[in-house]
Amino acid sequence: MTMTSPLHDRHIALGAKMADFGGWDMPIEYPGGGVVREHNAVRTSVGLFDVSHLGKASVKGPGAADFTNRCLTNDLGRIEPGKAQYTLCCDEDGGVVDDLIVYLRSDDDVFLVPNAANTAAVVERLTAAAPEGIVIENLHTSYGVIAVQGTKSDEVLSSLGLPVGHDYMSFVETEWEGLPVIVCRTGYTGERGYELVPAWDLSGQLWDALVAAAEPFGGMPCGLGARDTLRTEMGYPLHGNDLGPDITPVMAGSAWAIGWDKPEFWGKQALSAQRAAKESRLSRGLLVTGRGIPRPHCGVLVDGQPVGEVTSGTFSPTLKQGIALALLDRSVKVGDEVVIDVRGREVAATVTKPPFVEVDVRES
Amino acid sequence: MSDLQYPDDLRYTEDHEWVRAGNDGTVRIGITAFAQDALGDVVYVSLPGVGDTLAAGDSCGEVESTKSVSDIYSPLAGEVTAVNDALESSPELVNTDPYGDGWMYELQIEDAAALDALMDSAAYTQSLS
Numbered sequence: 001m002t003m004t005s006p007l008h009d010r011h012i013a014l015g016a017k018m019a020d021f022g023g024w025d026m027p028i029e030y031p032g033g034g035v036v037r038e039h040n041a042v043r044t045s046v047g048l049f050d051v052s053h054l055g056k057a058s059v060k061g062p063g064a065a066d067f068t069n070r071c072l073t074n075d076l077g078r079i080e081p082g083k084a085q086y087t088l089c090c091d092e093d094g095g096v097v098d099d100l101i102v103y104l105r106s107d108d109d110v111f112l113v114p115n116a117a118n119t120a121a122v123v124e125r126l127t128a129a130a131p132e133g134i135v136i137e138n139l140h141t142s143y144g145v146i147a148v149q150g151t152k153s154d155e156v157l158s159s160l161g162l163p164v165g166h167d168y169m170s171f172v173e174t175e176w177e178g179l180p181v182i183v184c185r186t187g188y189t190g191e192r193g194y195e196l197v198p199a200w201d202l203s204g205q206l207w208d209a210l211v212a213a214a215e216p217f218g219g220m221p222c223g224l225g226a227r228d229t230l231r232t233e234m235g236y237p238l239h240g241n242d243l244g245p246d247i248t249p250v251m252a253g254s255a256w257a258i259g260w261d262k263p264e265f266w267g268k269q270a271l272s273a274q275r276a277a278k279e280s281r282l283s284r285g286l287l288v289t290g291r292g293i294p295r296p297h298c299g300v301l302v303d304g305q306p307v308g309e310v311t312s313g314t315f316s317p318t319l320k321q322g323i324a325l326a327l328l329d330r331s332v333k334v335g336d337e338v339v340i341d342v343r344g345r346e347v348a349a350t351v352t353k354p355p356f357v358e359v360d361v362r363e364s
Numbered sequence: 365m366s367d368l369q370y371p372d373d374l375r376y377t378e379d380h381e382w383v384r385a386g387n388d389g390t391v392r393i394g395i396t397a398f399a400q401d402a403l404g405d406v407v408y409v410s411l412p413g414v415g416d417t418l419a420a421g422d423s424c425g426e427v428e429s430t431k432s433v434s435d436i437y438s439p440l441a442g443e444v445t446a447v448n449d450a451l452e453s454s455p456e457l458v459n460t461d462p463y464g465d466g467w468m469y470e471l472q473i474e475d476a477a478a479l480d481a482l483m484d485s486a487a488y489t490q491s492l493s
Contacts, residue, residue: 017404028431029404034459035430036405225404229430291452293408293428315407315430322408343426343433345410 005052006144006203014221021224022117024053029223038226039317042189043357046150046219048210049227051195052203055100055119056143059110059126061134068102068110071129071266073249075259081106084169084184086257088249089114089122090267094274095245098122099237099254101186103171111182113145113197115239125266144203148210149193149230152217157183157194159213160206164194168362176206188227190234190359232314232323235285235354241296242283242311242325250274251327253283281308281327285352286340288322292347299341300326300349307332310340318357322347325354368397371463375479376488377439382463385479386470390445394467395427395436395458398492404429406458409451411436411469416444418471420478425468427458440478442471 003024005011011018016027027050029035041047059068069076074087081104089097098118103111114122123138130136148156154164163172163183171184182197198206211221228238235253237243243252250271259265260272274280286294294313299306313324324340332338332351340347370376375383380399384392400406412424418438425436447469451457457466473479483491 034405036407036456225431291408291410293433295433315428317407317430 003053003141005050006200007050007052007207010204010207011050016223019224021053022115024116026050026053027221027223028225030221033220033222035223035225035229036317038220038222039229041218041220042150042191042222042226042230043318044150045217046148046152046156046214047189047222047226048207048214048219049147049149049222049224050144050207051147051227052144053116054145055112055114055116055122056139056145056197057112057114057119057123058137058139059112059134060108060137062108064110064134065104065107067130067134068126069259069262070264071126072100072102073258073265073267074102075262076102076104077259079104082170084171084186088243088254088257089125090249090265090271091245092267092270094248094250094267094270096239096243096247096249096252097125099239099243103182103184118239142200143197144200144206146196146198146203146207146210147187147189147193148196148214149187149189150191150219152214152219153191153193155217156210156213156219160209162196165364167364177202181206187361188236189230190236190355190357190361191230192361192363229314229317232312232325233316233318233355233357234359235325235356237283237325238312247311247327248274248280251280251282278330281329283311283325284328284332284334285354285356286310286313286324286326286338286349287319287352287356288324288340288347288349290348292340292342292345293322294324294326294340294342294347294349298324298343300328301339301341302332302336307338316356322349323356324349368401370396370485370489372485374463375482375484377437377482378491379437379439381437381439383439383479383482389476390470390472391440391442391479392467392470393439394462396488397462399434400459400462400466403427403434404431406455409455409458409468411447411451412438412444414444414447418442418444436468438471439482440471440473441475442473444469445472446470
């Protein structure tokens with residue numbers, strides 16, 4: 001069964017091109033926009049994304065935060081209530097079930113935003129592990145999620161009377177038109193911005209107000225096509241491409257989101273062993289220097305020998321070049337020249353450390 | 365909601381290419397408004413080489429958007445006599461002017477009659493519905 005966002009009718013009315021995202025029928029791009037224009041709107045002013053397909057779940061009960069901390073990789077001890085954290089849900093063998101954002105409301109109340117397709121799996125695993133008194137609830141269709149991304153985000157939110165200017169990765173719970181909405185300083189584009197989590201039924205009204213407020217700044221609704229080019233320019237991993245059952249956080253360069261010193265988290269033993277062995281392939285950026293666009297599963301070669309594989313690849317609207325994330329042998333270093341096999345055509349590229357573009361998402 | 369145009373003076377293929385007859389046995393080829401709209405923003409085009417000999421149905425190039433790749437097929441048999449070099453630096457011309465500056469390549473065709481076997485505007489429009 002295909003799920004639809006609370007904004008679905010609006011996307012159809014706008015004539016958006018729709019596609020399946022993790023079982024949800026979501027907009028790829030809008031007429032009058034297109035991936036490149038929408039991408040540039042975010043980089044230069046502001047863009048609005050319906051990301052209501054993202055999962056929502058709560059972990060509640062005495063010690064909910066401690067319980068979550070024993071399961072997921074990152075260390076909730078690093079943050080205070082009112083802050084959010086990027087973390088991973090791993091298998092015992094270190095494979096990634098999902099990457100997600102954890103909102104720490106209090107010691108006894110944690111809110112999770114997993115990926116659409118993985119929400120049920122995350123909820124199931126937490127539920128199976130939860131001790132007496134801890135309740136996990138799947139709230140996938142209780143809330144919408146609207147991302148407001150770009151330098152003009154503050155102006156757009158302010159004009160609606162919503163709170164702005166809080167620290168990167170912090171959130172404020174407020175009300176709009178008498179209904180609750182969470183305003184979190186997070187995003188998946190690298191630009192200054194916010195992700196709003198309104199009650200499901202409030203989402204349409206909030207979206208309409210945001211679209212109207214963004215227009216004077218040259219802002220516009222943006223589809224998930226632009227979201228993908230924006231995140232790839234930042235080198236942010238996408239679960240299913242750059243993270244997954246066979247691509248651990250150690251390989252993906254996401255080890256910064258692991259609390260190695262914690263006594264336990266799912267996959268700790270396997271990940272610690274892989275980290276110590278220093279043998280696995282590592283995720284790197286590839287900046288195409290020739291002509292061509294790398295795509296997932298394209299082979300990467302040095303002197304004709306295979307050294308890795310592209311996990312995400314696209315055209316960078318900002319650089320006007322092909323860019324990719326690739327898992328490469330450790331013998332390949334940043335700065336090395338490689339060849340990408342793009343459907344039989346050899347495309348030259350340089351190994352880089354993402355991001356591919358300069359932005360300051362943390363700026364206060 | 366479609367305001368896409370399919371000019372009457374062109375011929376069309378099932379692969380969403382258009383063919384414009386020249387007056388010296390050559391034809392000019394590109395992709396239709398429908399094709400460019402379905403692809404989205406075109407960001408890369410690879411074309412056959414001048415002098416290449418193509419059979420009808422040969423895959424002879426690629427057109428890529430940010431998200432996807434499509435093959436370009438030769439609608440007719442012939443020899444490539446020109447390619448649109450402007451698409452190397454301005455692939456977006458395929459979106460903005462698919463029947464004009466967004467043309468892709470020209471063929472000296474072997475069999476002028478084969479052109480008449482392709483769909484006319486009415487037939488192509490019908491095939492899309």
